Amino acid sequence: MMVSSSRKITSILGSELDKLVTLPLILRTLMATFIVNVVLTAAFTSANLQGTTGAQSILDTGLASMGYLQAGFIILGILATCSEYTGGQIRTTLIVIPWRGFQLSTKHLALAVITVPMAFIMAASGVLYAFIMMKDTAAGIETGTVIRTVIGATGYLTLTTLLSAAVGALFKRTTPALVVLLGYYFIVSPLMRNYLPRIKNYSPDTAGSYMYMPLSTDEINALTVMQGTGILLLWTLLFITVAIILYRRRDA
Amino acid sequence: MLPYNESHNRKGVLWLLTINNLVKQRGNHEILSGISFKARPGRVTGFLGPNGAGKSSTLRILLGLDRATSGSALIDGKPFAELQNPLSTVGAALDGFGAHRMRTGRAHLRWIARAAGLPRSRVEEVLEIVGLTDAAGKRVGTYSLGMGRRLGMAAALLGDPEILILDEPVNGLDPEGIRWIRTFLRERAASGKTVLLSSHLMGELAETVDDVVIINRGKVVANGTLEEVIGSHSTLEEAFFALTTEHAGAVV
Numbered sequence: 001m002m003v004s005s006s007r008k009i010t011s012i013l014g015s016e017l018d019k020l021v022t023l024p025l026i027l028r029t030l031m032a033t034f035i036v037n038v039v040l041t042a043a044f045t046s047a048n049l050q051g052t053t054g055a056q057s058i059l060d061t062g063l064a065s066m067g068y069l070q071a072g073f074i075i076l077g078i079l080a081t082c083s084e085y086t087g088g089q090i091r092t093t094l095i096v097i098p099w100r101g102f103q104l105s106t107k108h109l110a111l112a113v114i115t116v117p118m119a120f121i122m123a124a125s126g127v128l129y130a131f132i133m134m135k136d137t138a139a140g141i142e143t144g145t146v147i148r149t150v151i152g153a154t155g156y157l158t159l160t161t162l163l164s165a166a167v168g169a170l171f172k173r174t175t176p177a178l179v180v181l182l183g184y185y186f187i188v189s190p191l192m193r194n195y196l197p198r199i200k201n202y203s204p205d206t207a208g209s210y211m212y213m214p215l216s217t218d219e220i221n222a223l224t225v226m227q228g229t230g231i232l233l234l235w236t237l238l239f240i241t242v243a244i245i246l247y248r249r250r251d252a
Numbered sequence: 253m254l255p256y257n258e259s260h261n262r263k264g265v266l267w268l269l270t271i272n273n274l275v276k277q278r279g280n281h282e283i284l285s286g287i288s289f290k291a292r293p294g295r296v297t298g299f300l301g302p303n304g305a306g307k308s309s310t311l312r313i314l315l316g317l318d319r320a321t322s323g324s325a326l327i328d329g330k331p332f333a334e335l336q337n338p339l340s341t342v343g344a345a346l347d348g349f350g351a352h353r354m355r356t357g358r359a360h361l362r363w364i365a366r367a368a369g370l371p372r373s374r375v376e377e378v379l380e381i382v383g384l385t386d387a388a389g390k391r392v393g394t395y396s397l398g399m400g401r402r403l404g405m406a407a408a409l410l411g412d413p414e415i416l417i418l419d420e421p422v423n424g425l426d427p428e429g430i431r432w433i434r435t436f437l438r439e440r441a442a443s444g445k446t447v448l449l450s451s452h453l454m455g456e457l458a459e460t461v462d463d464v465v466i467i468n469r470g471k472v473v474a475n476g477t478l479e480e481v482i483g484s485h486s487t488l489e490e491a492f493f494a495l496t497t498e499h500a501g502a503v504v
Binding site for chain 1: 342355359366407
């Protein structure tokens with residue numbers, strides 16, 4: 001049904017935010033992701049200190065852990081939706097907010113509100129760490145490029161989190177959703193890049209990587225930032241739409 | 253017994269629960285076969301039946317959690333999802349805690365209150381009513397069964413609803429808790445509210461209910477006032493067993 005009252009929308013958004021911030025698992029996941037990202041960035045920086053130099057090297061090093069960093073955000077997305085099914089909370093949620101499509105959309109919005117600053121802090125901290133450690137080789141680094149890249153990484157992590165939340169809503173259970181998503185991102189997709197190069201750019205992670213990966217001139221099939229963003233956005237909206245349709249139809 | 257008065261309240265709304273020819277099929281199994289009854293304001297209606305008879309399924313459909321295969325379950329003539337203010341209309345406590353076990357009892361009630369636009373002070377009021385103030389800061393996972401039921405009751409009472417729908421409310425409560433809930437439900441009905449509660453414990457309910465609906469294997473086998481259903485039997489429990497045995501007779 002249509003919920004016209006803006007007060008009602010604000011209340012429900014606030015309630016979904018409350019749910020996320022009062023769940024210790026969510027906070028622990030974010031803290032663990034931050035720490036692992038710092039450790040990995042330190043390791044990549046250390047390894048690269050005697051390698052290539054220049055601004056591009058700092059960005060590459062600062063975001064080298066993105067592949068692993070996204071795992072934390074995938075877990076965050078899955079926890080946000082699957083936690084509804086622990087202890088029968090979903091029944092309480094639907095008794096309080098029986099407008100299912102609206103409720104699940106608001107949950108995704110609340111998740112985005114939390115994810116955007118967290119993703120920005122983590123992406124920026126990686127780049128900042130690499131910059132501090134490699135500043136002697138950073139002659140000519142453009143602030144604009146750094147900001148665009150960090151914003152792109154933030155967008156990628158946010159959309160990946162929302163997509164994961166939608167997959168979590170489809171599965172309803174944390175373990176199968178984790179197995180499917182981590183299996184895709186860390187096994188299927190890398191294999192696809194090697195064996196199906198023609199379609200790899202249409203996958204959510206490869207297309208999305210162009211959001212923060214500066215365009216490589218030697219790659220023939222490279223996407224632009226906008227193309228990469230568009231493809232990942234479409235995948236995210238598709239999964240959210242399917243999740244909402246099923247959520248509305250099935251028994252709680 | 254309280255006098256029955258099926259009149260509209262001051263808001264011109266009749267808080268009547270109407271279950272009409274409800275059928276629910278899961279796979280090839282029909283778990284509800286044409287359930288029909290009403291729960292009226294100012295009355296406590298006991299929805300009784302053995303485990304697996306279809307009580308919870310009926311309540312879940314009434315609360316919009318599950319879909320009926322056919323038939324309808326309406327609150328003041330509307331499906332649950334069409335209520336403008338669900339929490340102040342219907343308070344419901346189903347089986348289980350209805351809360352994530354990692355969250356504290358107070359945090360659980362706070363997100364519910366926020367969704368409904370209720371002040372935080374109301375959370376403290378309901379915690380006081382159900383006697384859970386001291387344990388409100390503890391995680392739900394540490395609660396006993398009885399504490400979990402009290403938390404469910406607290407959530408149901410947050411919006412001071414016109415209708416209470418409780419699934420097995422005395423399950424897990426100690427004698428003091430059972431006495432409290434009996435008195436509490438009688439007071440709610442006395443103030444003109446509608447109370448529908450399910451149970452498989454006849455002895456616990458005989459002193460609480462005004463009207464009785466007995467269900468067995470997905471069919472209503474008795475429906476009437478407490479006196480009508482007891483009929484020639486000495487107790488409600490005897491009437492229940494007589495009506496739910498293999499060769500029980502027609503509907504009372």
